[in-house]
Amino acid sequence: MKECLGEEILQAYFDGELTGERMEAAALHLAGCRTCSASLRELESEADLLFSALAPEFEAPVPTERLQRRINAAITGLQVVSPARHVSISTWRDWLASLLTLTPQRTFGYAGLAVVLAFAVIFAMTYRRSNSPVATTQQILGKAPVNVRPSPVDQQKQTDNSSPADHDSAVAHAPKKLKPIRRNRTNTTPLPSNPVVAENEVKLLPGERSYLKTIAALDNTINSEKRTMRPALQAEYERNLALVDRAIAATRSAAKRNPNDPDAADFMFAAYQSKVDLLNTIADARVYNRPR
Amino acid sequence: MNGQASAFVDSMPNEIATAATPLSFDEAFTLHHRAVFRTARSVVRDSGLAEDVTQEVFLRLYRNLDSTPGEELLRAWLLRVTLNVARNTLRGQSRSIARDSEYQKKTDEAWFASAPEEDYERRVALEEARVALDKIKEPMRSCLLLKQQGLSYREIATALCLKETNVGSLIARGRKEFARVYGKIGGRR
Numbered sequence: 001m002k003e004c005l006g007e008e009i010l011q012a013y014f015d016g017e018l019t020g021e022r023m024e025a026a027a028l029h030l031a032g033c034r035t036c037s038a039s040l041r042e043l044e045s046e047a048d049l050l051f052s053a054l055a056p057e058f059e060a061p062v063p064t065e066r067l068q069r070r071i072n073a074a075i076t077g078l079q080v081v082s083p084a085r086h087v088s089i090s091t092w093r094d095w096l097a098s099l100l101t102l103t104p105q106r107t108f109g110y111a112g113l114a115v116v117l118a119f120a121v122i123f124a125m126t127y128r129r130s131n132s133p134v135a136t137t138q139q140i141l142g143k144a145p146v147n148v149r150p151s152p153v154d155q156q157k158q159t160d161n162s163s164p165a166d167h168d169s170a171v172a173h174a175p176k177k178l179k180p181i182r183r184n185r186t187n188t189t190p191l192p193s194n195p196v197v198a199e200n201e202v203k204l205l206p207g208e209r210s211y212l213k214t215i216a217a218l219d220n221t222i223n224s225e226k227r228t229m230r231p232a233l234q235a236e237y238e239r240n241l242a243l244v245d246r247a248i249a250a251t252r253s254a255a256k257r258n259p260n261d262p263d264a265a266d267f268m269f270a271a272y273q274s275k276v277d278l279l280n281t282i283a284d285a286r287v288y289n290r291p292r
Numbered sequence: 293m294n295g296q297a298s299a300f301v302d303s304m305p306n307e308i309a310t311a312a313t314p315l316s317f318d319e320a321f322t323l324h325h326r327a328v329f330r331t332a333r334s335v336v337r338d339s340g341l342a343e344d345v346t347q348e349v350f351l352r353l354y355r356n357l358d359s360t361p362g363e364e365l366l367r368a369w370l371l372r373v374t375l376n377v378a379r380n381t382l383r384g385q386s387r388s389i390a391r392d393s394e395y396q397k398k399t400d401e402a403w404f405a406s407a408p409e410e411d412y413e414r415r416v417a418l419e420e421a422r423v424a425l426d427k428i429k430e431p432m433r434s435c436l437l438l439k440q441q442g443l444s445y446r447e448i449a450t451a452l453c454l455k456e457t458n459v460g461s462l463i464a465r466g467r468k469e470f471a472r473v474y475g476k477i478g479g480r481r
Contacts, residue, residue, distance in 0.1 A: 006461075007460075007461065007464040007465070008457075008458075008460035008461035008464055009460070010464070011460040011461070011463050011464040011467075012445070012460040015439070015445070015460070015463070017444065017445045017459075017460065043464070043467070046467050046468065046470075046471040047467060049470075049471055049474065050436065050440070050467050050470050050471065050474075051440065053417065053420070053421040053424070053470070053474055054334075054421055054425075054436070054437070054440045056414055056417060056418040056421070057330070057333070057334050057418060057421065057422070057440075058330045058334070058440060058441060060330075060333070060339075062325070062326045062329045062330065063329075063339070063343065064325065064326075066343065067325055067329065067343060067346055067347070068321065068325075070343065070347050071321065071346075071347050071350045071351070074347055074351055075351070075354055078351070078354070078355075
C-alpha cells in the first residue's frame with residue numbers, strides 16, 4: 001500500500017482542488033486506506049462545524065442599496081473638479097429640461113409666443129420690402145439735394161463750359177467722366193465742389209457720392225422749370241427714370257454684396273451714368289425749348 | 293476521458309481560457325460587493341465600519357480600474373484590499389474601541405436582553421465563532437474566512453500573497469484549530 005495522504009492533500013481532495021491525475025490517485029488510495037478514510041470523515045465533520053459556525057457571519061443581510069448610494073456619491077465627489085461649474089451646467093440642464101416639459105399653461109404660453117414671433121416675422125418682411133433697393137435709391141436721391149451746397153466757383157465754371165456738342169461725346173463710366181453734366185448751361189444748376197456733406201444714413205459706396213450730387217442738381221434744374229412737360233413726354237420720362245432707378249438699385253445691391261469686384265462697381269456707375277444722361281437730355285431739352 | 297478533456301481545453305479559444313476580460317465598475321460592484329462587505333464585517337465586526345471599508349475598497353477599484361486584474365482574479369484582488377483596509381481601520385479604531393468598551397458592553401447587554409430567543413441563540417453562536425476565530429493565527433484565519441466564501445485556492449493565494457501549494461495545508465491546520473477551540477468554548481462537537 002502506498003504512503004498515506006498528507007493533510008493538505010486530503011483537504012485539497014475534499015475541496016476539489018486536485019488536478020485530474022492526483023484526484024484519481026487520492027480517490028484510489030482512500031478506497032483502500034482506512035486511516036485516510038477515517039481522516040477524511042473527521043475532516044468532513046470539522047468542515048461542517050466550521051461552515052455552520054461561520055455561516056451567521058456571512059449570512060447577515062448586505063445593505064446593497066445604501067452601499068451603492070454611498071459609493072456613487074463618493075465617486076461623484078472624486079469626479080467633481082470644479083463644483084460650481086458642474087452645478088451651473090446641471091442647473092442649465094434642469095432649466096432646459098423643464099422648458100421641454102409641457103404643462104397646459106406652458107402650452108398656451110408657447111402658442112402665444114409663436115403668434116408673436118409670426119407677427120414679428122411678417123412685420124420684419126414688410127419693413128424689409130419697404131426698404132428694398134429701389135426705395136433706397138430713391139431715398140438717397142431724395143436726400144442728396146439737401147446735402148448739396150453749391151459753391152460760387154463751380155457756378156462760374158459751369159457758365160464757362162458751354163458746348164452742347166460735347167454732351168454727345170460723354171463717356172459713361174467713372175466720376176471723372178462727369179464732364180457732360182457740367183456742360184449744363186443753366187446757371188441754376190449748382191455743382192458741388194468740396195461740399196460740406198453730412199454723412200447720410202445710407203452708407204454710400206466709393207465714388208457714388210459725386211453721381212448722387214450730380215443727379216440731385218439735375219433734378220433740381222428740371223424741377224425748377226415751371227412749365228409742365230407734355231403728358232406723353234412726361235410719361236416717357238418717368239418710365240425711363242423708373243427703369244434707370246431700378247437698374248441703379250440692382251447694380252448697387254450687387255456692388256454692395258461684392259465690394260471687391262470692380263465689375264460690379266462699374267455696372268453701378270454705368271447705371272448712374274445712364275440716369276445722369278437721361279436727366280441731362282431732359283434738362284437740355286427744357287432749357288433749349290424754353291420760350292423766350 | 294482525461295485525454296478528451298485536455299483536448300477540449302486545448303481547443304478552447306485563448307480569451308476564454310485566460311478569462312482576462314475586464315469588468316466594468318458597475319459589474320464588479322454587483323458581483324463582488326457582498327463578498328467585500330461580508331469579509332470586511334468579519335474583520336471589523338461592525339456593519340457601519342464594514343460599509344466604510346467597502347466604500348474605500350470600491351473607490352480604490354474605481355481609481356485603479358485600468359490596472360486591476362481581469363474578471364478571474366478580481367474578487368481575490370478586491371478581498372486582499374478589503375483585508376488590508378479592514379485591518380487598518382481596526383488599528384485606527386482600537387483606541388476608540390478601548391475607550392468605548394464599557395459603552396459597547398452595555399449596548400450589547402441591552403440588545404441581548406431585547407432580542408427574540410432565536411436571534412439571541414444565533415447571536416451567541418456568532419460570538420462564540422468569532423472568539424474561536426480570534427484564537428487562530430494568520431494567515432490561517434484569513435484562509436478560513438475566504439474559503440467560507442467559496443474562493444478557490446488560487447484566489448486565496450492571490451488575496452493573501454501566499455503560494456497556492458500552501459493553501460490546502462493552511463486551511464487544514466486552521467480548520468483543526470478552529471474545531472478544537474470552538475469545541476472547548478461551546479462544546480458543540
